[in-house]
C-alpha cells in the first residue's frame with residue numbers, strides 16, 4: 001500500500017525541505033514537491049497530514065541496556081517495555097549490548113540476547129557484543145560475529161566485565177583485521193577501587209561518595225590509555241558516554257596526532273549536573289550512573305562539541321532501575337545499581353534544549369540522532385535517511401508545544417522520571433516503522449513489529 005506524508009518539513013543532516021514523502025510498503029519511494037509526489041500517487045494512496053511537523057529519519061539509540069543483569073538485579077526495562085518506550089520517543093532502531101559472560105563464547109552471548117529480544121521488540125534492533133572473556137577461540141569468533149551482522153563491540157575498562165590493557169590491545173588488532181569497531185567504557189578501575197575503599201574506611205557510605213570516587217580524571221586517564229592503544233594498532237575507536245571536558249581534551253589531542261576517534265554523549269550529561277547527588281536520602285540515587293554526572297562547565301563543553309561536530313552521536317545509556325532497586329544501595333553507595341532511563345525522552349529533550357535552546361540546528365540533531373549512528377553502526381542509508389530506497393522509518397515531531405516530562409505519562413517500566421517536571425517544546429506525534437504507523441497521537445498503537453537488523457561495517 002502507498003501512503004503520502006503531506007505538508008511537513010523533511011529534515012536531513014544538510015538541510016530542511018518543505019517536501020512530501022511517498023512510502024510504498026516498507027520503503028520510502030520518493031521525496032519531493034507536492035506536485036511531483038502527486039504525480040506518483042493514485043486514488044488508493046493513503047494521505048497522512050503532517051502539516052506543521054518536522055520529519056526526521058527514525059532516531060537510532062546505539063546505547064541501551066535492556067534485560068541486563070547488573071549489581072545483583074535485572075534492569076527494570078526488558079526488550080518489550082524498553083523498545084515500546086523507545087519507539088514512543090521516536091527511536092525506530094536500538095542497538096543493545098549483548099553480553100558475553102565469563103566462560104561463555106560470543107555465540108552463547110548472542111544466542112542469549114536473541115532469546116531476550118526476538119518477538120518482543122516494538123522497534124528494530126541490533127546488538128553490539130560486549131567482550132569480557134578473551135581467549136583464542138573468542139578471537140576466532142569475531143569473523144562469525146561480523147557475518148551475523150554484529151559489527152561493533154563493547155569493552156569495559158571498569159566493572160567486573162573489564163578487560164586489561166593487553167586484552168584491549170589484542171582485541172583492537174583483531175578488529176582491525178575483521179573490519180569491526182568497538183565502543184569503550186572508559187574509567188580507571190584501579191583508581192575507583194582505591195577511592196571507594198578510602199570512602200568506606202572513612203564511613204562515607206552515602207550517595208555523595210559516588211561522584212567523589214569516580215572523578216573526571218579517572219575517565220580522562222582511561223580515554224587517554226585507550227587512545228594510545230588504538231594509536232599503535234592504528235584503528236578508530238568510539239568513546240561512549242563522554243561526560244567531561246578533561247576527557248574531551250584527550251580526544252582532541254589524539255585527533256591532532258591524526259587519530260580517528262568517535263565520541264558519544266547522552267542527555268543526562270548535557271542537561272544534569274552533580275548537584276543532584278546532594279539531594280536528600282535515596283532521591284540522589286536516581287541519578288547514580290557511571291561515569292557520574294559532572295559540572296555545568298562539562299555540559300557546556302559537550303554542547304559546544306555537538307554544535308561543532310566533534311562529538312558525533314547522542315545516545316541514552318538507558319539502564320533503568322526502580323526506586324526499590326535503587327534502594328539496594330541505601331547503606332552502601334557501591335551497591336546502588338548504576339544507570340537511569342532515557343530512551344523515551346531523548347528526542348524531545350534534544351529538540352527543546354538543543355534546537356529550541358539555540359545550541360544546535362535541527363540538521364545537526366538529525367546528524368546526531370539519525371545519520372551519524374546509522375553510518376557509524378553500519379546501517380546507512382537503509383536507516384538514518386528519508387530518501388528513495390531507505391526504510392520508511394520516520395519520526396513526525398511537532399514543535400511549538402507546551403509539554404512536561406512526568407513519570408505518570410511514560411511507558412518505560414520505571415516509577416520515576418529523571419527529567420520529572422522538565423518542560424518540553426516538542427512532541428513525537430507519529431512514528432512510522434518500515435512504513436507502518438506504530439505511534440499515533442503520541443501513543444504506541446502497534447507493538448512488537450520490530451525486526452533484527454543485520455548491520456554492515458562502520459562507515460562514518
Ligand code: DUC
Pocket residue numbers: 065185288289290291317319338339340
Ligand atoms: N553505566 C551505567 O550507569 N549503567 C550501565 C552501564 C554503564 O556504563
Ligand code: ZN
Pocket residue numbers: 063065317319
Ligand atoms: Zn552503558
